[in-house]
Every structure is written in C-alpha cells, then in structure tokens.
Amino acid sequence: VSRDTHETDLEADTEAQEKAPMTEGEQRDMEGPATPLRTESNGAVKLKIPEDEPEPGHFTGLNKEQLMRVAGTPGWVRTRWALLVLFWLAWLGMLAGAVLLILKAPPCKELPALRWWNEGPLFQIRSLKDFSESGDIKGVEQQLDSLLQMKVRALVLGPIHEDPKDDPTSLSFEQVSAAAGSLDQIKSLVHSAHKRGLMVVLDLTPNYSGSSGPWFSNSSVSSVAKRLESALVFWLGLGVDGVKLDSVDLVWAQVPSQWNDIRAIVQNWTDSRPHKRLLLGSTPLSSPGDVSTLLGDSGVDLLLSSVLSSKTDAMGRAQTVQLLSSAYSPAQLLWNLEPAEGAVPQDCDPMDLMLLLTLPGTALIEDQTRDQAGIRKIKLEKEEPRPSPCPLLLSSLSSLRAKERSLLYGDFSLVYNSSVVLVYLRSWDQSPRFLVLFNYSPDQVFSLSDLQPEGGAMGTTGKVVLSSNATILSPDLVLDLNQGQLGPQQSVLLRVPHS
Incomplete structure (x- = not known):
C-alpha cells in the first residue's frame, strides 16, 4: 500500500468520527449534567447557559410590592413620623438661632446726612x-x-x-x-x-x-x-x-x-x-x-x-x-x-x-x-x-x-500727641480703620513703640496706604507698630485691623 493511500484513509476515519453523534454519556462527560444539549439537523449544537442564581444569604433588596406592604406597617409609620418631627425641630432650631444672632448683633450705625x-x-x-x-x-x-x-x-x-x-x-x-x-x-x-x-x-x-x-x-x-x-x-x-x-x-x-x-x-x-x-x-x-x-x-x-x-x-x-x-x-x-x-x-x-x-x-x-x-x-x-x-x-x-466711610464719617480718636508728633485714629463701625501719623520734628525719629498700649490694641502691624514721601514709605509696605519708625518731617496713612 502506498504512503499516499494510507494518509487518505486516516483522514477519512477522522472526519467520520467528528461527524458521528455523541452518545448521551459522552455529552454528560463533556458538558455536565445541568446543561442539556440539542443537535440541529444541520449539525449545529445549541448550548443553554444557566442564569446566575443568588448566593444563599445575599440581600437583593425589596421589590415594589414588598415595599408597599412594608410602608403600611405600624413600625414604619412611627419611624416616618419621628423623622419628620426631628426634621422640623431641627429647622425651627436653626431659624431661632438665626433670629437670635440678628437680635444680638450690634446694629449698623446710621450714616449721617451729607451735603455736596x-x-x-x-x-x-x-x-x-x-x-x-x-x-x-x-x-x-x-x-x-x-x-x-x-x-x-x-x-x-x-x-x-x-x-x-x-x-x-x-x-x-x-x-x-x-x-x-x-x-x-x-x-x-x-x-x-x-x-x-x-x-x-x-x-x-x-x-x-x-x-x-x-x-x-x-x-x-x-x-x-x-x-x-x-x-x-x-x-x-x-x-x-x-x-x-x-x-x-x-x-x-x-x-x-x-x-x-x-x-x-x-x-x-x-x-x-x-x-x-x-x-x-x-x-x-x-x-x-x-x-x-x-x-x-x-x-x-x-x-x-x-x-x-x-x-x-x-x-x-x-x-x-x-x-x-x-x-x-x-x-x-x-x-x-x-x-x-x-x-x-x-x-x-x-x-x-x-x-x-x-x-x-x-x-x-x-x-x-x-x-x-x-x-x-x-x-x-x-x-x-x-x-x-x-x-x-x-x-x-x-x-x-x-x-472710605471711616475717613468720610468716622470718629476722631487721639492716639498720641506731643509738640512735634500727632497720631490719631479714624474709624466708623466695622469699616476699615485708618491710623494717621505726623512727625513734624526736623531731625528726630519717632518710634512707633511709643504708641503702646494704644498701638497694641489696634494690632501689631499697619499697611501703608499713602505717605508724604512714597520713596521711603511706599504703598502696601507693612509697618511694625511695635518696632517701626517714622522719620523726621514725614507723615503716613496706615490701614490697621480691628481689635
């Protein structure tokens, strides 16, 4: 028998085995007992994949009918009323707190009438x-x-x-x-x-x-x-x-x-x-x-x-x-x-x-x-x-x-005074406050630490707004009210924080 004839016979046997239907036992061995198998006339095989089933003890929630049944139970009704009462009590408490804050807050000062x-x-x-x-x-x-x-x-x-x-x-x-x-x-x-x-x-x-x-x-x-x-x-x-x-x-x-x-x-x-x-x-x-x-x-x-x-x-x-x-x-x-x-x-x-x-x-x-x-x-x-x-x-x-209301309407408070130095504060309600300093001395430096304790009550720093000499005291420069100095024949306008 030639080699070619032998290979042809082997291929024919393999093809015949693939086309032959499986026995019931073979099907169970390959697919398991839970998977039915059906062979169509054209040789195709249909498989039915089983749906996932919930694991025992796993909560999947309540459906609509179950929720409706639970909503009418006495326990749930009492719970809802308790939550509603707590909500309104909390709301009324916040409202009362807001009213109390408004009543206790100091009223804004009435602006005086001005002419042109x-x-x-x-x-x-x-x-x-x-x-x-x-x-x-x-x-x-x-x-x-x-x-x-x-x-x-x-x-x-x-x-x-x-x-x-x-x-x-x-x-x-x-x-x-x-x-x-x-x-x-x-x-x-x-x-x-x-x-x-x-x-x-x-x-x-x-x-x-x-x-x-x-x-x-x-x-x-x-x-x-x-x-x-x-x-x-x-x-x-x-x-x-x-x-x-x-x-x-x-x-x-x-x-x-x-x-x-x-x-x-x-x-x-x-x-x-x-x-x-x-x-x-x-x-x-x-x-x-x-x-x-x-x-x-x-x-x-x-x-x-x-x-x-x-x-x-x-x-x-x-x-x-x-x-x-x-x-x-x-x-x-x-x-x-x-x-x-x-x-x-x-x-x-x-x-x-x-x-x-x-x-x-x-x-x-x-x-x-x-x-x-x-x-x-x-x-x-x-x-x-x-x-x-x-x-x-x-x-x-x-x-x-x-x-600036403090400069337009504000109160005048003398902070420091001598024959050559004048310092005063302009303030109005909660508006930004301004400290104005003058050193008229021709040769003496004024130490800002002399403003204590008044200066301490106004904070420890002041920011330059304007000055008579912008080269030395430029705008936005921060002066230390405990250690800073004002030179001879200089004046400066500082913005100072509230106490």
Missing part, C-alpha cells in the same frame, strides 16, 4: 492774576480739567465784583471788575464747571480791597448788608452754588436780623438745580472756643478760620480738633492751613494735605501762587524735572476719602 460740600475738598482761588496765564476768569475756566483731575468738589472764587477802596457808596456787587473779566465769562465758567460736576462758590465780601474793614465801617454794616441781599438773588439766580462772606462774626453781632435774612436767602434758595446752596462764613477769630461758639450761633454751613495756622504746633492742633469734633459733626467742620504771617508762599506741603484730608470734616485748599496750587506744574510737567507731588497726592487722598 462734604463730598470733597474746596479749592479757593483768591488771585486770578496769579492763578492762570491769562489772569482772569477765562483762565480759570481753562484749568477746570486740571482741577477735576485733583478731585476737588468746588471752586471758591474771588471776590471778582467791582470794589472801590473804602467807598461803600460806589460798591457794585453785580458788576464784574474789568481786571477779573466780564459777566459773560463768569456765566461761561459756571456752565463749564457744572458740566464737569464742579460747583462754583463766589466770594461776595464787600470791601475786600480796602483797609477800613471788610464791611467798611461799623456804621455802614447795615446798609451794605441790605444791598447784599439783592446781590445774592442776582448771583444765585445766575447759577452759582454758594457764597463766601468774610467777618461773619461782625455782621451776626451788629445786625442779627439782617444776617438772618442773608442766611434765609442762601440756605432756602430753590431752583431747577436740586441741591442746597452753601453759606461759607469766614472769621479772623483763631481761638478754638470762640470759633466753636460762632459756628453754632451764626448758623453758617461751614466756617473758615485760622484755628490750624502754621504757627500752631502738633499739641495745639490736636486740642483744637478734639474740641470742635466733639461739639459738631464732620458735616459742619471746615479745615484749612494758612501760612504764617509774612511767610513767602512756596509749593504746598504734602504733610499739610495729609492732615486736611484725613481730619473729620471738609478741607479747603487755598491757592497762594500757581506753583502752590500745582495747576501750572501739571500743565508744564514736561518742562519741570521735579513737578509738585501735591496734585497727585490731593487726587489720591480725595478719592480715598470719598470711598
């Missing part, structure tokens, strides 16, 4: 000639944008009316002097200022260029006051936002009835502009006690005085501010710093600005020269290598004061 003149500093321009290049009302109008950049709230202008020296019979309140400009120019100035949100206060002091007194003489006070009443109607009708009058102590004392008429015209004035008009009084009195009495008796909205003159040391300034701030609200207080008599006008002092803009009340920034005002320095900044720091500092202080 409390919202920012007033800028007084005495000399039109020195203020601008043209030296007249038109020159002031050209500088309105620069004043707006410094965040001032109003201009106190003049006097600008015709004023024959010591001659009350020739006095003309309604006539603008030729040196100042014209009536059309003042109308244009008022209109342009209002478009920018600035107010205009006109100085109507009668005898501003004479030597016999601002109201000429005692015998002429009554007649001049009577003529002033009609002038007030004229200027307020023209759109000015207030008037300034010098020596109100004299008028109030000599002609009280006429003074009340003047007050009524200004303070009760109403027209299309929905705001009050400012009656700004001025007095030569410098005693804090006298100024306090006049402020209450005269009824002016603000009173300008020399209680904080350059001759007053830090101790005297602290006593003055304490006296006036304890008697009147910040809305009634006005501060300015007049240079010492005979002093040469110089560029403004950053420490003075820091003081005026952080005291409780309104600041009046007085223009002595164009350089002191800082206006011309803004205009010529490219020409001058070291422009005045005052315009930028004034803008920063005004903006900060407008948004």
